[in-house]
Amino acid sequence: MAKFPNSPSFTGVFEPIRIEGDVTDLDIEGEVPADLDGAFFRVQPDPKHPPLLGDDIAFNGDGMIAQFRFKDGRVDFKQRYVRTDKFNLEEKAGRALFGAYRNPLTDDPSVKGRYRGTANTNAFFHGGYLFGLKEDSPAVAMDANSLETFGYHDFDGQITSPTFTAHPKIDPETGDMCCFSYASKGLLTRDMVYWEITPEGKKTREVAFEIPYYAMMHDFGLTRDYALFHVVPITSSWERLQAGLPHFGFDTTMPVHLVVLPRGGDAKDIKMFTAPNLFASHVMNAFNDGTKIYFDTPEAKNNMFPFFPDIHGAPFNGPESASHLTRWTVDMDSNSGEFESRERLSEFVGEFPRMDERYNTEAYRHGWMLGMGMGPGSRASLGHVDTSTGQAKVWQAGANRALQEPCFIPKSKDAPEGEGYIVQIQQHQDDGKSDLLLFDAQHVDEGPMAAIHVPLRMRFGLHGNWVPGEELAKARRKTTQAVAA
Amino acid sequence: MAKFPNSPSFTGVFEPIRIEGDVTDLDIEGEVPADLDGAFFRVQPDPKHPPLLGDDIAFNGDGMIAQFRFKDGRVDFKQRYVRTDKFNLEEKAGRALFGAYRNPLTDDPSVKGRYRGTANTNAFFHGGYLFGLKEDSPAVAMDANSLETFGYHDFDGQITSPTFTAHPKIDPETGDMCCFSYASKGLLTRDMVYWEITPEGKKTREVAFEIPYYAMMHDFGLTRDYALFHVVPITSSWERLQAGLPHFGFDTTMPVHLVVLPRGGDAKDIKMFTAPNLFASHVMNAFNDGTKIYFDTPEAKNNMFPFFPDIHGAPFNGPESASHLTRWTVDMDSNSGEFESRERLSEFVGEFPRMDERYNTEAYRHGWMLGMGMGPGSRASLGHVDTSTGQAKVWQAGANRALQEPCFIPKSKDAPEGEGYIVQIQQHQDDGKSDLLLFDAQHVDEGPMAAIHVPLRMRFGLHGNWVPGEELAKARRKTTQAVAA
Numbered sequence: 024m025a026k027f028p029n030s031p032s033f034t035g036v037f038e039p040i041r042i043e044g045d046v047t048d049l050d051i052e053g054e055v056p057a058d059l060d061g062a063f064f065r066v067q068p069d070p071k072h073p074p075l076l077g078d079d080i081a082f083n084g085d086g087m088i089a090q091f092r093f094k095d096g097r098v099d100f101k102q103r104y105v106r107t108d109k110f111n112l113e114e115k116a117g118r119a120l121f122g123a124y125r126n127p128l129t130d131d132p133s134v135k136g137r138y139r140g141t142a143n144t145n146a147f148f149h150g151g152y153l154f155g156l157k158e159d160s161p162a163v164a165m166d167a168n169s170l171e172t173f174g175y176h177d178f179d180g181q182i183t184s185p186t187f188t189a190h191p192k193i194d195p196e197t198g199d200m201c202c203f204s205y206a207s208k209g210l211l212t213r214d215m216v217y218w219e220i221t222p223e224g225k226k227t228r229e230v231a232f233e234i235p236y237y238a239m240m241h242d243f244g245l246t247r248d249y250a251l252f253h254v255v256p257i258t259s260s261w262e263r264l265q266a267g268l269p270h271f272g273f274d275t276t277m278p279v280h281l282v283v284l285p286r287g288g289d290a291k292d293i294k295m296f297t298a299p300n301l302f303a304s305h306v307m308n309a310f311n312d313g314t315k316i317y318f319d320t321p322e323a324k325n326n327m328f329p330f331f332p333d334i335h336g337a338p339f340n341g342p343e344s345a346s347h348l349t350r351w352t353v354d355m356d357s358n359s360g361e362f363e364s365r366e367r368l369s370e371f372v373g374e375f376p377r378m379d380e381r382y383n384t385e386a387y388r389h390g391w392m393l394g395m396g397m398g399p400g401s402r403a404s405l406g407h408v409d410t411s412t413g414q415a416k417v418w419q420a421g422a423n424r425a426l427q428e429p430c431f432i433p434k435s436k437d438a439p440e441g442e443g444y445i446v447q448i449q450q451h452q453d454d455g456k457s458d459l460l461l462f463d464a465q466h467v468d469e470g471p472m473a474a475i476h477v478p479l480r481m482r483f484g485l486h487g488n489w490v491p492g493e494e495l496a497k498a499r500r501k502t503t504q505a506v507a508a
Numbered sequence: 509m510a511k512f513p514n515s516p517s518f519t520g521v522f523e524p525i526r527i528e529g530d531v532t533d534l535d536i537e538g539e540v541p542a543d544l545d546g547a548f549f550r551v552q553p554d555p556k557h558p559p560l561l562g563d564d565i566a567f568n569g570d571g572m573i574a575q576f577r578f579k580d581g582r583v584d585f586k587q588r589y590v591r592t593d594k595f596n597l598e599e600k601a602g603r604a605l606f607g608a609y610r611n612p613l614t615d616d617p618s619v620k621g622r623y624r625g626t627a628n629t630n631a632f633f634h635g636g637y638l639f640g641l642k643e644d645s646p647a648v649a650m651d652a653n654s655l656e657t658f659g660y661h662d663f664d665g666q667i668t669s670p671t672f673t674a675h676p677k678i679d680p681e682t683g684d685m686c687c688f689s690y691a692s693k694g695l696l697t698r699d700m701v702y703w704e705i706t707p708e709g710k711k712t713r714e715v716a717f718e719i720p721y722y723a724m725m726h727d728f729g730l731t732r733d734y735a736l737f738h739v740v741p742i743t744s745s746w747e748r749l750q751a752g753l754p755h756f757g758f759d760t761t762m763p764v765h766l767v768v769l770p771r772g773g774d775a776k777d778i779k780m781f782t783a784p785n786l787f788a789s790h791v792m793n794a795f796n797d798g799t800k801i802y803f804d805t806p807e808a809k810n811n812m813f814p815f816f817p818d819i820h821g822a823p824f825n826g827p828e829s830a831s832h833l834t835r836w837t838v839d840m841d842s843n844s845g846e847f848e849s850r851e852r853l854s855e856f857v858g859e860f861p862r863m864d865e866r867y868n869t870e871a872y873r874h875g876w877m878l879g880m881g882m883g884p885g886s887r888a889s890l891g892h893v894d895t896s897t898g899q900a901k902v903w904q905a906g907a908n909r910a911l912q913e914p915c916f917i918p919k920s921k922d923a924p925e926g927e928g929y930i931v932q933i934q935q936h937q938d939d940g941k942s943d944l945l946l947f948d949a950q951h952v953d954e955g956p957m958a959a960i961h962v963p964l965r966m967r968f969g970l971h972g973n974w975v976p977g978e979e980l981a982k983a984r985r986k987t988t989q990a991v992a993a
Contacts, residue, residue, distance in 0.1 A: 025535045038941075038963065041531045042963060043529050044529015047526075050511065050524070052511070096509045098509070453938070456940060478524065478964075
């Protein structure tokens with residue numbers, strides 16, 4: 024029988040939820056525009072089994088994907104686990120078989136060599152598939168309509184890396200999915216591969232390369248002409264894994280690099296720029312003007328991940344973990360090997376940056392972030408940053424409410440940049456309910472135009488995306504058909 | 509889009525839940541015996557659509573059945589709506605079509621003449637079917653394993669009444685389901701029918717009869733030789749329905765009757781006994797010793813249902829709604845027309861009486877009830893009443909916890925009376941979680957031996973039953989089979 028530990032990772036708002044189910048026609052306070060047609064997908068780590076090792080970090084849970092289907096002013100809700108190999112193996116065994124986060128040395132011998140992925144980091148749509156993504160394993164393909172899992176997906180044999188990023192990006196000009204893997208030749212290796220894949224699933228580009236040291240290559244930047252990989256010393260080693268330490272630790276003594284791959288080039292064309300130690304994880308957007316490259320990321324002075332502690336033993340430094348949207352500039356024509364500048368774009372303290380992705384790879388103005396200030400208001404505000412002025416419009420949620428990553432939805436295909444909606448999950452930390460909030464993207468400070476009530480707890484979530492109804496209509500189907508007995 | 513009203517029936521702990529879903533291997537605190545093999549089914553009213561009339565009473569919701577499947581010390585959870593005709597019609601329309609509780613005059617014209625049942629009162633197993641029951645409509649047959657609905661069930665044409673009780677009883681000697689309908693010739697009629705149906709689904713007895721006045725004939729008593737119908741003036745009239753008053757009201761000016769039908773006889777053999785006005789709804793058990801008949805029911809001086817108000821306008825009288833298990837005695841040999849006695853069996857204030865149903869129709873010793881005392885502890889205690897001494901063992905739940913009807917599970921087929929377990933839903937009124945509590949039935953005062961955590965809110969529930977694993981294995985299946993696309 025399942026007995027979850029009475030530890031912080033599994034109690035209170037972190038208590039697993041584990042229910043796969045459906046609610047049609049969610050209760051709505053306010054109004055949802057009748058012409059909003061599509062689905063918001065978002066994933067939460069939601070441990071199916073008590074941890075093999077007695078305890079775990081809160082985000083090592085199995086990926087549970089929620090689908091909010093908007094149509095005709097109604098919203099239907101569905102959530103399902105991604106059927107990763109891990110999920111299926113553990114379900115069969117009736118217990119956990121995989122141990123600590125990214126440490127196969129802690130696994131049950133019966134699963135040696137199996138993909139360890141939880142698909143708990145992103146729910147991303149491309150080429151008719153919804154992908155459940157975890158960067159330590161291949162992509163898991165799913166039916167975007169039913170949330171049924173097809174299984175691990177190698178793009179018809181075109182992608183052989185054992186890993187696949189949780190942060191692909193769509194090139195808005197071509198519709199291609201630009202993506203990568205790290206630890207591409209095995210755990211802790213410095214090998215990476217960059218790919219571009221058409222909406223029809225054809226791989227049109229593949230570049231293998233190395234980075235200076237093994238690091239958590241969680242996200243990347245994409246411009247019209249370059250793919251940008253920021254190497255930040257969230258790093259690891261076999262010694263850490265053997266010692267049973269958390270896979271990653273942050274090393275304040277190591278430099279940061281921006282590895283720039285020309286999209287038309289090869290590994291030999293890579294240039295690398297170096298900056299002093301700092302912390303950065305997600306990328307708002309990037310763009311280039313000739314050889315001049317701009318890369319926007321929430322940057323902090325020090326580690327933002329308390330669960331991946333300082334590698335030299337320093338205690339977590341709260342104030343230094345505050346991150347501000349920062350523009351890194353490098354010039355491919357420069358041979359200095361250094362950044363040209365790092366400019367703070369806004370005083371708003373936030374992470375989980377998102378923008379109007381029709382402006383991926385291009386100069387852009389509008390960005391939205393989850394507020395990450397210290398204290399009780401942390402993760403409870405939504406900021407809209409105007410990158411042209413640095414001004415931020417901010418909405419603060421109420422007491423006992425926590426917000427998650429925002430996601431932008433354009434008002435229409437050809438609406439001006441930033442005209443549309445923001446959706447954002449709101450967890451109630453007191454009464455076990457949740458909401459999907461819908462904002463006018465240009466007026467988030469006025470509060471949500473609709474609160475779509477979810478009658479159950481949602482756990483903290485990671486990333487999510489909007490998929491238009493016309494894409495859902497064409498999505499690949501895993502058909503199951505009722506047959507009379 | 510669904511907009512539920514901001515009224516007491518739809519907010520706080522009454523907020524609808526509406527999620528159909530599954531959680532396998534629930535988190536358990538304590539231990540569940542490994543040999544406990546079967547399922548506890550229980551139904552809650554859970555409104556699928558905002559009420560047609562703008563507001564409603566909390567228990568007019570659609571029946572949502574929860575299944576807790578116990579096996580090998582594990583418990584799996586599943587809940588599904590009963591697909592009543594009402595549910596299907598409203599789902600198709602995307603909104604409520606049926607109006608007030610038991611008032612067809614308030615319905616949308618499109619559903620005139622359709623069964624109005626919500627199947628929200630009991631989840632009862634017999635003859636391989638799980639039945640979702642609401643006394644104003646026929647029984648709805650379901651697959652006990654999958655909770656899929658077959659549909660309204662007329663027992664192969666043997667039962668033609670438009671209504672069917674939510675409280676059938678199993679005769680433990682034969683396994684026959686003894687059951688009845690009221691308002692059998694239409695709404696507000698005084699007509700009733702009594703049936704006995706074998707486990708193979710064959711009707712072996714049918715007696716049509718009349719009662720002195722239309723009343724809510726919610727439960728009944730069954731002894732080896734008699735079927736006992738207590739007529740209590742929770743009554744109605746077309747005038748009430750036309751005026752838009754609650755269907756039922758309680759009339760303190762009218763007498764109570766016990767209508768006794770010899771199971772071997774016919775309508776002409778019925779005898780009726782009369783008592784002064786009182787309130788009684790559920791029946792713990794009944795038995796007879798020759799012509800002497802004992803009928804045990806929680807009896808209150810006055811109305812227990814504030815939502816069915818006093819028919820003459822008196823305000824609800826809290827203290828007088830306190831109910832005690834009371835033994836009514838009548839003698840079929842007596843021609844007085846009166847009760848021989850009404851003896852209070854215990855000082856424990858409770859309702860939702862349940863016993864070891866292997867002792868249905870027989871003299872018995874052990875009963876369990878939900879505590880119904882006034883004040884904050886109401887509906888938050890479990891009492892085990894020893895009918896031979898009147899002593900009660902009581903367990904009081906913690907703050908912000910509410911309990912529901914207990915259900916007894918025998919330890920084994922031939923365990924002595926009352927040896928086994930009690931299961932009982934516990935609602936958390938603060939954090940949106942729930943538990944199924946498991947008690948040693950003989951030691952409820954020692955508190956639960958296991959708390960089986962349900963990671964979502966459960967709404968207030970009505971009745972439920974335990975079905976042994978061997979019965980589930982033989983249950984009728986509604987097969988749906990996956991077919992590759």
